Amino acid sequence: MFDRRVPDIPPGPHGAITVLYPSRHGPNAADDEIVRLVAADEDPATLRVVTSDRRLAERVRELGAPVNSTGNFRRRLEEIALARDARPRGSTSPTRSRDN
Numbered sequence: 001m002f003d004r005r006v007p008d009i010p011p012g013p014h015g016a017i018t019v020l021y022p023s024r025h026g027p028n029a030a031d032d033e034i035v036r037l038v039a040a041d042e043d044p045a046t047l048r049v050v051t052s053d054r055r056l057a058e059r060v061r062e063l064g065a066p067v068n069s070t071g072n073f074r075r076r077l078e079e080i081a082l083a084r085d086a087r088p089r090g091s092t093s094p095t096r097s098r099d100n
Contacts, residue, residue, distance in 0.1 A: 001030045001037075031056045038065045 001020045011019050020037075022029040034056065038044050044064040050073040051057055057067040068076075 001034050003030045031059070035059050035063070038063045041065075 022033040052070045
């Protein structure tokens with residue numbers, strides 16, 4: 001969930017990540033939408049919220065969703081990209097869990 005539209009990135013699935021934008025504008029619009037989505041999920045523990053906003057992290061943890069900081073998330077993406085680039089051409093990627 002991004003606060004504002006990112007040029008050239010429409011909402012919807014993009015590989016293992018789903019990009020969303022809030023349905024309203026204003027303060028905390030994205031945060032409130034994230035909390036609503038987590039609260040509506042049957043099993044919030046299967047989700048992963050990426051944020052460095054302390055208050056949002058508290059809100060979603062209270063609902064049972066784990067949180068990763070944006071710094072940790074970025075480092076993980078970089079590790080995955082480096083591993084992918086280091087694979088010999090034609091090799092396949094190992095199966096990854098939802099948390100990767």
